[in-house]
Amino acid sequence: MTPLVPRPVAARAGRAADRAAWGALVPVVALAAGLLFATSGQTAQGSDLRAGDVTELSTLIDQRSELIAAQQEQLEQLQAQTEALTDQAASRDGAVAAARAEGDGGELSAGLVALTGPGVEITLDDAPRRPDGSLPAGARPDDVVIHQSDVQAVVNAVWAAGADGVAVMGERLVATSAVRCVGNVLLLHGRTWSPPFVVTAIGDPAAIRTQLSSSPQVQLFLQAVDDYGLGFAVREQAAVALPAYGEQPTMAHATPAGG
Numbered sequence: 001m002t003p004l005v006p007r008p009v010a011a012r013a014g015r016a017a018d019r020a021a022w023g024a025l026v027p028v029v030a031l032a033a034g035l036l037f038a039t040s041g042q043t044a045q046g047s048d049l050r051a052g053d054v055t056e057l058s059t060l061i062d063q064r065s066e067l068i069a070a071q072q073e074q075l076e077q078l079q080a081q082t083e084a085l086t087d088q089a090a091s092r093d094g095a096v097a098a099a100r101a102e103g104d105g106g107e108l109s110a111g112l113v114a115l116t117g118p119g120v121e122i123t124l125d126d127a128p129r130r131p132d133g134s135l136p137a138g139a140r141p142d143d144v145v146i147h148q149s150d151v152q153a154v155v156n157a158v159w160a161a162g163a164d165g166v167a168v169m170g171e172r173l174v175a176t177s178a179v180r181c182v183g184n185v186l187l188l189h190g191r192t193w194s195p196p197f198v199v200t201a202i203g204d205p206a207a208i209r210t211q212l213s214s215s216p217q218v219q220l221f222l223q224a225v226d227d228y229g230l231g232f233a234v235r236e237q238a239a240v241a242l243p244a245y246g247e248q249p250t251m252a253h254a255t256p257a258g259g
Contacts (some may be wrong), residue, residue: 061192065191065192068190068191072246075247112244112245113244114241114242114243114244115164115165115202115241115242116202116239116240116241116242117164117202117203117239117240118202118203118204118205118236118237118238118239119163119200119201119202119203119205119208119236119237119240120158120200120201120203120205120208120209120234120235120236120237120240121198121199121200121234121235121237121240122154122158122198122199122200122201122212122233122234122235123196123197123198123199123231123232123233123235124146124150124151124154124195124196124197124199124231125146125195125196125197125230125231125232126144126145126146126184126195126196126230126231127139127143127144127145127228127229127230127231128229129144136227136228136229139227139228143224143227143228144228144229144230145183145184145195146181146184146197146230147184148179148180148181148186149217149221150221150224150230151168151179151181151186151197151199152179152217153215153217153218153220153221154199154212154218154221155168155173155179156215156217157208157211157212157215157217157218158199158201158203158208158211158212160211160215161203161204161207161208161210161211161212162203162204162207163201163202163203163208164202164203165201165202166199166200166201166202166242167199167201167242167243168186168188168197168198168199169186169188169191169193169197169198170198170200171189171191171243172242172243172244172245172246174245177189189246189247196231200237200240200242201240202240202242205236208234209234212234
């Protein structure tokens with residue numbers, strides 16, 4: 001007779017060995033998990049690790065804004081010193097005085113002096129949300145915010161109307177100014193602003209209104225105003241005050257005096 005092989009006993013022995021192996025691994029896995037949790041807690045220090053990129057970006061923007069403010073203050077001090085030294089040189093040198101007079105004559109068109117006069121104040125704003133937080137029917141999130149093209153269309157129309165000076169959010173625009181938006185945040189001259197965006201201009205209010213009405217780009221924006229409830233208002237002002245451009249113009253081309 002063929003001897004019987006005790007398979008059940010062997011199987012039980014195998015299972016016992018497996019349990020022993022798993023039993024040895026469980027403490028190792030638990031220890032590793034504990035180390036991961038401890039490392040994560042030490043790294044987070046009470047903060048949300050998932051929001052790390054957003055937090056770093058917000059901190060970077062704040063730091064950059066503080067740096068720009070400090071540099072602006074330093075720039076104003078240096079400009080005052082330069083003005084004083086130029087005045088001293090002009091009092092002793094006729095060529096310097098003539099160059100100074102020629103430069104002063106171009107300050108108005110370059111936006112380097114403050115202006116006051118009649119004009120308009122134009123406000124552009126995102127559409128308000130409905131009470132339940134929903135968007136207008138058929139609208140996408142992009143449809144209910146002010147875009148760079150909207151601000152630029154209004155600024156271009158105001159210039160085309162013959163405005164003597166234009167400012168956006170109190171920042172005087174010059175030939176090299178660039179109005180940009182990231183999402184619904186406006187970037188201008190190294191600073192950031194959130195809506196509502198305010199464009200102020202010195203010029204003939206009637207001419208400005210006419211140009212706004214005839215500009216195809218502004219009309220495209222006004223269609224979105226009607227469709228999605230974006231904010232747009234033009235108010236005439238008896239006295240608009242525009243500051244001088246706050247930065248030192250960058251010299252691109254120069255020739256020696258008298259050469």
